[in-house]
Amino acid sequence: MSTDYKEKDIVISSRVRLARNIKDLPFAAMIQEEDSKKAIKLVEGALNNQDQSMPSFNKVEVKDLNTNEKRMLVEKHLASKEWSKNDEAAVFIRKDENVSIMVNEEDHIRIQCILDSFQLRRAFDIANEIDDILEEKIRYAFDDKYGYLTACPSNVGTGMRASVMIHLPSLTLGNQMNDLIQTLARFGITIRGIYGEGSQSLGDLYQISNQITLGLNEETIIRNLHSVIKEIIKRERNVRNEMLINNRIYLEDKVFRALGILENARTITVEESMKLISLIRLGTDLEIIEQDISEINRLILSIQPGILSHTYGIPITNKLDNTRAEHIRKILGKNNT
Amino acid sequence: MLCQNCNQKPASIHITQITNGEKKEMHLCEQCSVLQDTYNISFNFPSFIANFLDLGDYSQQSSEINENTNNLYVCPACGMDYDTFKKYGKFGCRVCYHTFRSHINPMIKKLHGKDQHIGKLVKHGGENLRLERELAELNAKLTKAVELEEYEDAAIYRDKIKAIKKTIEEQNSINS
Numbered sequence: 318m319s320t321d322y323k324e325k326d327i328v329i330s331s332r333v334r335l336a337r338n339i340k341d342l343p344f345a346a347m348i349q350e351e352d353s354k355k356a357i358k359l360v361e362g363a364l365n366n367q368d369q370s371m372p373s374f375n376k377v378e379v380k381d382l383n384t385n386e387k388r389m390l391v392e393k394h395l396a397s398k399e400w401s402k403n404d405e406a407a408v409f410i411r412k413d414e415n416v417s418i419m420v421n422e423e424d425h426i427r428i429q430c431i432l433d434s435f436q437l438r439r440a441f442d443i444a445n446e447i448d449d450i451l452e453e454k455i456r457y458a459f460d461d462k463y464g465y466l467t468a469c470p471s472n473v474g475t476g477m478r479a480s481v482m483i484h485l486p487s488l489t490l491g492n493q494m495n496d497l498i499q500t501l502a503r504f505g506i507t508i509r510g511i512y513g514e515g516s517q518s519l520g521d522l523y524q525i526s527n528q529i530t531l532g533l534n535e536e537t538i539i540r541n542l543h544s545v546i547k548e549i550i551k552r553e554r555n556v557r558n559e560m561l562i563n564n565r566i567y568l569e570d571k572v573f574r575a576l577g578i579l580e581n582a583r584t585i586t587v588e589e590s591m592k593l594i595s596l597i598r599l600g601t602d603l604e605i606i607e608q609d610i611s612e613i614n615r616l617i618l619s620i621q622p623g624i625l626s627h628t629y630g631i632p633i634t635n636k637l638d639n640t641r642a643e644h645i646r647k648i649l650g651k652n653n654t
Numbered sequence: 655m656l657c658q659n660c661n662q663k664p665a666s667i668h669i670t671q672i673t674n675g676e677k678k679e680m681h682l683c684e685q686c687s688v689l690q691d692t693y694n695i696s697f698n699f700p701s702f703i704a705n706f707l708d709l710g711d712y713s714q715q716s717s718e719i720n721e722n723t724n725n726l727y728v729c730p731a732c733g734m735d736y737d738t739f740k741k742y743g744k745f746g747c748r749v750c751y752h753t754f755r756s757h758i759n760p761m762i763k764k765l766h767g768k769d770q771h772i773g774k775l776v777k778h779g780g781e782n783l784r785l786e787r788e789l790a791e792l793n794a795k796l797t798k799a800v801e802l803e804e805y806e807d808a809a810i811y812r813d814k815i816k817a818i819k820k821t822i823e824e825q826n827s828i829n830s
Contacts (some may be wrong), residue, residue, distance in 0.1 A: 338748065347732040347746035445774075457776050458748035461783040463762070464771025466748045468764050473751075475773040505767070532768025573711070588666070 326602040326610055327432035327550050329482040329522070329617075332438040333539075335448050336467045336476035337426040340456040345403075351403035352444040356425045360418060365410055365452035371450075374409040374418070385500070385633065388623030394431055397422060414446060420589055424476075425467050426451065432615075433614070435546065439477055445535070463496040464531065474531025479542050483549065486521040486599045487556035494523075497549065503554055506528040520591030521618065525549070561603050572600030579645050590620050592644060616648050634635050657682050729753040782825055789818050 338344060339359060342352045357378075364374050379387065379401055387401040395417040396408045406421040419427040428451070430444040457465040465476040472478070488494055498508045505528045525546060527538045560568055575596035579585075594617055601608040618624060620641050626633045629640050657665045658681050665681035727736035734746030736754055745751060753756070763769045775784055792815050799808040 340748065343732045344745055344750075345745045346732055346738075346742060346744045363824065447779075448774075452777050456778055460748070460751055460771075461780060462770060463751060464773060465776075466745070466751055468744045470658040470743070470745070470758065471765060473762065474771045477773075504826050529766045531766035531771060533761065534773040 320633060322558070324550055326598070327484055327553055328393075328435040328546065329484060329614055330431055330433055330562055331437045331440045332428075332429065332431045332434055332482050333437065333444045334477070334478045335444050336426070336472045336478075337448065337451070337455075338423040338458040338468070340426045340458050344427060345421065346468065348421070351406075353403075353421050355618055357397055357405075357407045358435070359381050359455050360407075360409060360420050360426060360451065363451045364418075366454055367450045372412045374416075376407055376409055379405045380404045384627055385623055388633075389627050392618065392621040392623045394429075399423060400427075404575070412468070416443060417449075418447065418646065424472070426455075433611075435481065435614055437481065437543055437546075441477075441479065441539050443534060463535075471528075472530050475533070475535050475538065477530055477535055477538060478526055479539055480524050480526030481546055484595065484598055485523055485544065485642045486555050486595050488549075488553050489521045490560070491556050493552070493554055493556070497552075501525070501545065504541070504545065506542065506584050520586060520592075521595040522617075549619050549625065555600070557603060568600075568603070569605050571598050572605045576600070576649070580649055582642040582645070584646065585624065585642045586638055587620060587641070590641060594620075612648065616645065619648075655681050661697075727754065727757075782822060785818050785822050785825075789815060792818070 320607070333443060341355055342348060342356055344549075349502040375397040377390070382390075382401075387396075390396040390408065391401060393414070394411055395414065396419055398418045400406050400408065400422040403421055406419065411417065415432060416428070416430050419429070428444050428447050428576070430447070432440045432443075448589055456654050459465055464474040467473050467476050481560065488497065497523075501508055507526055507528045509524045509526075525542070527542055529538070575593040579590070579593050579597065581641060591640075594613060598610065598613050600606040601613065619628065621638060623635050625641055625644065627639060629644075631637065631640060655665045697757035728734070729750045730744055730753065731749035734750055736757065739745060739750065739754060745754075759769055771783075790813050796808055796811040796815065799811060801807070
């Protein structure tokens, strides 16, 4: 087992995205319907051409989806919101759902690989392999100076965005995030967080990714990001341990209260659930309570509106908060109905 | 405060992103924030790019572009003009990179710190770049061989370098 798996309590997932454009087609801003269809056909043809031993892809077209289905793909990170707005767009999803290829998003092709925990290098290798398969049939827009040409100059060069989803409750509790964000910006690395009231992020989850795509090769970008994440993990662990030593009762109180609410709530919003689940994750890692981390990660995904409404076959209304509460109680093993 | 996206519900999610020292904020309602691909918030990149385009280094060039935009700076392949690119921050096709090259290069350099791709190469195309990389590698080997007084190896590298240079020249004359 890879040593990267050891970080699974802190790193939720690793993602690598490669942006590519087809040589002889106009980019998204200027493309016509016929050429958009051509782009989808070209990708489909290239995937059908692939080695039969590889897992196959399912084609999903935006025009065949309802609002909820689009939202679900976005929540699962298999497609983006921008993609879902274009009726002439499609996504090819590999059966294991680790790989998706968006067609006609901002770029003609966006190959994406998402893996659990800290596996950036492996995610890159898989995306790179898919890139090679597509290139058997597709000629890319490429320039000797600028590399892979993308619709937006912020992606030109490698066209690669590598990122990890990381859970930093202690650095957040310890008000260290602003300092970290500013430090990393100087190294061309971005942290994006979702801040709720009181300037706390939603579920203390952050996405850390490379900002620079040109002038560095793929290996260097991955290596740099990997080292930075390792350092952040170290800082998060240090603060966790300090808190445990100096403020055990305070921490235990926060974790058990969170568990209490999640196990007993009858109605709950995404925002509140995420805040409390964050504490459950922290409590699990510090062995204050016993929960399965993978199960918690699945819980974070399954409480999102699109996925939840699909699972229970009910529309997204206020009543969904009741269903969410019931769902969480069931997952945490205390079905106090 | 109302949600920036739907302008209907109160904003309850506040997002801050700092990129290269530049702070951006978004205020969204819960529903819109969920739709924003929860962990993949996209900021308004066009305005971000436009900011870069308006930065000082080539202000003289910029005023020249503004005067002539409608006539000279229109991509012959897709028809996008420089003003439109500046407004949306997105190219219309691969040829735009050539059409606007002299004006976008400072912005690309500012954005990435560098302006020469050194990563993966396409299998079909990129021959010159591939040869130039090979040349740089052979030059390094040649220098090392001379230092170590391994003259037989050095001669081999020298001949290879000559051959590659010739190929590059031939390709350049075909392309020009």
